Amino acid sequence: KLKDMPIDRLYLSIDRQEYSVNWNERKDKRNIIITSIASADNKTGYIFGMNPNFDGNIDIEAIEEDALNLNESSKTVPFRKYARLWLKQDYIESANRKKYRKSNKPAQDLKQEIANTYDSVVARPDVEAFDEKTNEQKLPNYGAQVKAEYTMIAHFHLLKKMMKNVGKWRFMLDQDSGIRGSCFSVFQKEISEHTADAFYVAIEKNLTVDAKRKLKAIAQVEFNKIKNENPKLSDNEVKIEMLKMEIQAKVEIGEWKDKWIKHPFPTMSEPNKAMCWLTEYDSDEMDLTHKAWLYNKASMHGVDSFFQKVRRRIAMLERPIESASTGRTYNGYGAYNPSMIVKLLEIFRVVHNYIDTKKENGVVTTPAMRLGLANAPLTYKAVLYNE
Numbered sequence: 001k002l003k004d005m006p007i008d009r010l011y012l013s014i015d016r017q018e019y020s021v022n023w024n025e026r027k028d029k030r031n032i033i034i035t036s037i038a039s040a041d042n043k044t045g046y047i048f049g050m051n052p053n054f055d056g057n058i059d060i061e062a063i064e065e066d067a068l069n070l071n072e073s074s075k076t077v078p079f080r081k082y083a084r085l086w087l088k089q090d091y092i093e094s095a096n097r098k099k100y101r102k103s104n105k106p107a108q109d110l111k112q113e114i115a116n117t118y119d120s121v122v123a124r125p126d127v128e129a130f131d132e133k134t135n136e137q138k139l140p141n142y143g144a145q146v147k148a149e150y151t152m153i154a155h156f157h158l159l160k161k162m163m164k165n166v167g168k169w170r171f172m173l174d175q176d177s178g179i180r181g182s183c184f185s186v187f188q189k190e191i192s193e194h195t196a197d198a199f200y201v202a203i204e205k206n207l208t209v210d211a212k213r214k215l216k217a218i219a220q221v222e223f224n225k226i227k228n229e230n231p232k233l234s235d236n237e238v239k240i241e242m243l244k245m246e247i248q249a250k251v252e253i254g255e256w257k258d259k260w261i262k263h264p265f266p267t268m269s270e271p272n273k274a275m276c277w278l279t280e281y282d283s284d285e286m287d288l289t290h291k292a293w294l295y296n297k298a299s300m301h302g303v304d305s306f307f308q309k310v311r312r313r314i315a316m317l318e319r320p321i322e323s324a325s326t327g328r329t330y331n332g333y334g335a336y337n338p339s340m341i342v343k344l345l346e347i348f349r350v351v352h353n354y355i356d357t358k359k360e361n362g363v364v365t366t367p368a369m370r371l372g373l374a375n376a377p378l379t380y381k382a383v384l385y386n387e
Helices: 060-069 088-096 110-122 148-162 177-186 188-192 209-229 235-248 288-296 301-313 338-355 367-371 380-385
Strands: 007-021 032-041 047-052 166-174 196-203 251-253 258-262 273-277 358-360 363-365
Touching: 007 148, 007 177, 007 301, 007 338, 032 148, 032 301, 032 338, 047 148, 047 338, 110 196, 110 251, 110 258, 110 273, 148 177, 166 177, 177 188, 177 196, 188 196, 196 258, 196 288, 209 235, 235 258, 235 288, 273 288, 301 338, 338 367, 338 380, 363 367
Parallel strands: 007 166, 166 196
Antiparallel strands: 007 032, 032 047, 196 273, 251 258, 258 273, 358 363
């Protein structure tokens, strides 16, 4: 249905989440780290994809043997037959490679956090490849781990293949060069034709409830001041005026001099937020008010709320406890088999999209209903037995 469904504007929030797989041998207490990328429709909450970088159907031993016969390690990575997969030689090289370090500059505010992220990215051997291995990590005993940057590129190809009748794509991306590079490579044509736009969205996530309320109170004072000065403006129009002022005061941050603005009206879920329009362009049709409306749509709430549900609802994917001495992690309910993570995430995506309900204005709906893919909530029985 999605291929033919007309969607005028699609606002997608896209981020990745990491999961730790417990060791299953006392002699080898190293974790397997699985990274999953997800795309959420901010309007309906529908999750279009939740893709971990693991393929349990691959015979890794046969591939290792073939790679050895092909002398793969002597070739530069893009020209290898199995470039997308983590092989033993790749792991050894990565684990022994000098690691880039995250910036140790104290982050007193969100602007410094954004700058620190850029500094960490610049220190990488490849700015778009964050998926590096350490001696505290290991590769799966069976199946194959896919390099995360390949999984992310495939994810954007999946979105493009899944939906062929989208008027304009609006991508809200976590501040991650790998996600940005994947989006730009797959949607290059749409971006050049201005039918796709991408934003970085950065949020200060470790604030206390009191700190969030304080930020909201400060913003409300400024809102009331502008509202009193412009009594004919609606509340939404006042927000747009505040955004227009922020756009005119945008600042350059990082190696690539990306231009960031602060969102002037915080919420409890996104209390301190900054945005960067990565694909900004000048056009006679694009006035400052139009730009402000676009910035106002920049949010990560769709994917963030889904990630929170994953952590809360699936005990196997709760945040593990990290050892202060070794950096290794252990989760008492955690997976010992990475393929279980793949299965659980896909099952939960179906539950979230078609079974979990939300009541608004007396109407009970699911994300699939809000998107137009279902007429009523499904039951577990209906899903399991195709009723």
